[in-house]
Amino acid sequence: MQDGRIVGDDITASSQWHETTGPKYARLNREEGDGAWCPEGEREPSDSQYLQVDLGQLTFVTVVGTQGRYARGSGKEFARAYRLNYSRDGTLWRTWKNRHGNPVVEANSDTYNAVIKDLHPPIITRVLRIVPVTALSAPVCMRVELYGCPWEDGLVSYNSAEGQLMIPPGFPIASLNDSIYDGTHQRRRLSGGLGQLTDGVIGQDDFLLTRQYHGWPGYDYLGWRNDSISTLGYVEMEFVFDRQRNFTSMKVHSNNMFSRGVKIFSSVSCWFKPHLPGGWETEPVVFHTVLDDRNPSARYVTVPLGRRAAAALRCQFYFADVWMMFSEISFLTLYFPFSRSQQPRPSPPDQHDAMIISAVTATNPTNDQPEDSNTPVLIGCLVTIILLLVVIIFLILWCQYVCKVLEKAPRQILDEDVTVRLSSCSDTIVLRTPPVPPRAAPPTATVPSDPHYERVFLLDPQYQNPAALRNKLPELSQSAETSGCGGGYAEPDITQCTPHQCFHSNAPHYAETDVVRLQGVTGSNMYAVPALTVDSLTRQDISAAEFPRQRLVFREKLGEGQFGEVHLCEGEGLPGGAVLVAVKQLRADATSQARNDFLKEIKIMSRLSDPNIIQLLCVCVASDPLCMVTEYMENGDLNMFLSQREIESTLTHANNIPSVSLSDLLHMSVQISSGMKYLASLNFVHRDLATRNCLLDRRLTIKIADFGMSRNLYSSDYYRIQGRAVLPIRWMAWESILLGKFTMASDxxxxxxxxxxxxxxxxxxxxxLLSDQQVIQNTGEFFRNQGRQVLLYAPPLCPPSLFKLMMCCWGRDTAERPTFEGLYQALRPHVNQ
Structure with missing residues (x-):
């Protein structure tokens, strides 16, 4: 409203006092006209005058701000309260109520100060009405602002069976109904509305706990019991959308507390309806879930939908246990976004078929028509077909060109016109409407004119040439005095940080062009090292001992990479007896470049000796296939280890649930920082640090490795170009994604x-909650540094001082980030506390 994105014609009202108090003046912090919208006459408690805002598209509205009529000090009118009515189609109107059933929102107590109210639950609507509420007869005036984001899911309603009561012995009664559903409740079914499955609130692992203040047990979930909901063992839900869409996937957040008879669904079958007045297609999409009886955590289950086109879906979710509970359902769809001035209009249902029919008619004229009357029709059809073919050929050539560019240059991951569309809002996404005035931006920054869509790459030619930008802005900040962490850094308390104690390192930072990237077996880059250290290599350079390959007994395949495989083997005759080892094996038909890289990796690995770095034990390079033998830890990788555990508590002890303590987590953090401190001392850049690349033994000793990329289990952690895993963008610094620059600061x-x-x-x-493209878009926000970037939320288990240290690691300016020496010194005192 305030910044004019909602134009005057989209703001209407039931009445107004004068032309100067019309609805177009109802904009927060604006003083045009007589300073506000004022409905005609004095308002009575029974009146329902309203201000109406047409948002032009389905919108997820989360916050409403209101003011009275200040009019440069002469105004006296304001609304003490208001109600909200909304409609998703402009015809059917609904009344908003908070989570406790109250429809009235408290508003202003004076004419000047704005009152901002969070909507719990949020509203999904296209048209919103603000209705002033008064207890006594009095004039009212209002100025309004709305906050939210486009509802890109396009879901306008879902239908399902009502939720049920769970009465577990020894536990509170859980009411698993959809308490905020805005459709109809009839014959124990919900129809024609939206509710808790689209409110952005994700349920906790224990469904009896709630994220809502004064919520009852089970409040965050909609749940059903197997034996009472359906004799066929499934729950059927129908989803209706604003228009036909191509469905990529469906994400269902499901509870999995199997100790109480709750599991994620075992399978789901989805049917598609291309047009709402039409019928259902006969061929469903069927997806079988991989059930997990070890991890009781609630989780998202992603159901691929095969890009089927439809305006409605009907899905049958099959039970895997006594109960099934959902807290959120969202859809990923493909469509072409429209601006407000280009709203989608329904096309004739069979336009394409009509064109074909007319073409056939033109080539087969009837006898009663003059022959020359068909000539213009035939020419028109032929021209149309030729134009369509030209457009299709152009699109194919353009796609091939884009794919080649993406494959050749990972730093040019998306073109300039890629846009971000958030399909849902949550606590982790900070929305500011209207945009705050930007802080001082780098000279290359260009702020787009459309605030809804931001360019991933900036338009400055120097930005498109990372080498030129690197010369112009070698570290993007030369000042050590403007710390993004806000203050000094006192050891051993990890509450603050200062450039003088831990933010600068004397070790050089190596850009991508300065290092050798080792592709090795996995096709990944375990370490990026100064080029001079591996500029030549012979067999004599490899200090690791040769090991008879017949003494390696195969146990299982750990993963597969671009040039070979990683196996878990038992090594007979190694120090310590028969021990488990990881064997990275190069394919015999690998290229000469891959073979050379593999030998270089062996040389580098043989130089590493640290308790927290995976150790090269021996090699098999006397004959093909080449192998390197490294340590393997009994507990596998840290990601799998932690995901199968809960934080230590009385409940975990009583139920024998695998758990870890907070001190264990701190101990792990210190070990990772110690291993990285060692690599930094050698000027080695890892490039793929993550829990999947940290191995763990029985004593919870951590060793940093590089197996993550080779394992299919973690393929979704990597951004893919033409089907090949390339970049772990969710762990990468903004300069690594946008500039291709990997340094110790990016580690x-x-x-x-x-x-x-x-x-x-x-x-x-x-x-x-972000797609890969949205993650890349977010790195652009870090570069522009205008306060609109999405930040990772503070984990509930994390001490505030430690989260502040994480925030320091994510500083925009590389020179402002801590060194690994400083991180280690900050974390170490907390291990034994």
Whole structure:
């Protein structure tokens, strides 16, 4: 409203006092006209005058701000309260109520100060009415602002069976109904509305706990019991959308507390309806869930929908246990976004078929028509077909060109016109409407004119040439006095940070062009090292001992990479007897470049000796296939270890649930920082630090490795170009994604994300609510530094001082981030506290 994105014609009202108090003047912090919208006459308690705002598209409205009529000190009118009515189609109107059933929102107590109210639950609507409420007869005036984001899901209603009561013995009664559903409740079914499955609130692992203040047990979930909901063992839900869409996937947040008879669904079958007046297609999409009886955490289940086109879906979710509970359902769809001036209009249902029919008619004229009357029709059809073919050929060539560019240059991941569309809002996304005035931006920054869509790459030619930008802004900040962490850094308390104690390192930072990238077996880059250290290599350079390959007994395949495989083997005759080892094996038909890289990696690995770095034990290079033998830890990787555990408590002890303590997590953090401190001392840049690349033994000793990329289990952690895993963008610093620059400072950024994983017990991906493209868009916000970037939330288990340290690791300016020496010194005193 305030910044004019909602134009005057989209703001209407039931009445107004004068032309100068019309609805177009109802904009927060604006003083045009007589300073506000004022409905005609004095308002009575029974009146329902309203201010109406047409948002032009479905919108997820989360906050409403109101003011009275200040009019430069002469105004006296304001509304003490208001109600909200809303409609998703402009015809059917609904009344908003808070989570306790109250429809009245408290507003202003004076004419000047704005009152900002969070909407719990938020509203999904296209048209919103603000209705002033008065207890006594009095004139009212209002100025309004709305906050939210486009509802890109396009879901306008879902239908399902009502939720049920759970009466577990020894536990509180859980009411698993949809308490905020805004449709109809009839014959124990919900129809025609939206509710808790689209309110952005994700339920906790224990469904009896609630994120809402004064919420009853089970409040965050909609749940059903198997034996009472359906004799066929499934729950059927129908989803209706604003228009036909191509469905990529459906994400269902489901509870999995199997100790109380609750599990995620075992399978789901979805049917598609291309047009709302039409019928259902006969061929469903069927998805079988991989059930997990070890991890009782609630989780998202992603159901691929095969890009099927439809305006409605009907899904049958099959029970895997006695109860099934959902807290959130969202959809990823493909469509072409429209601006407000280009709203989508329904096209004739069979336009394409009509064109074909007319073409056939033109080529087969009837006898009663003059022959020459068909000539213009035939020419028109032929021209149309030729134009369509030209457009299709152009699109194919353009796609091939874009794919080649993406494959050749990872730093040019998206073109300039890629836009971000958030399909839902949550606590982790900070929305500011209208945009705050930007802080001083780098000279290359260009602020787009459209605030809804931001360019991933800036338009300055120097920005498109990372080498030129690197020369112009070698570290993007030369000042050590403007710390992004805000203050000094006192050891051993990790509450503050200062450039003078831990933010600068004497070790040089190596850009991508200054290092050798080792592709090795996995196709990943375990370490990026100064080029002079591996500029030549012979067999004599390899200090690791040769080991008879016949003494390696195969146990299982750990993963597969671009040039070979990683196996878990038992090594007979190694120090310590028969021990488990990881064997990275190069394919015999690998290229000469891959073979040379593999030998270089062996040379580098043989130089590393640290308790927290994976150790090269021996090699098999006397004959093909080439192998390197490294340590393997009994507890596997840290990501899998933590995701299967809960934080230590009385409940975990009583139920024999695998758990870890807060001191264990701190101990792990210190070990990771110690290993990275060692690598930094050698000027080695890891490039892929994450919990998946940290191995763990029985004594919880951590060793940093590089197996993550080779394992299919973690393929979703990597951004893919033409089907090949390339970049772990959710762990990468903004300069690594946008500039292709990997340094120890970018490893520090990844360390901060790894800490975040540790203290969330690896229950979700970083930026789990953002798609890969949106993550890349977010790095552009870090570069522009205008306060609109999405930040990782503070994990509940994480001490505030430690989260502040994570924030320091994610500093925009590389020179302002801590060194690994400083991180280690800050974390170490907390291990034994």
């Amino acid at each position: 520090v950024w990844a360390f901060g994300v790894t800490l975040w994983e540790v203290f969330t017990l690896c229950k979700e991906q970083p930026y789990s």
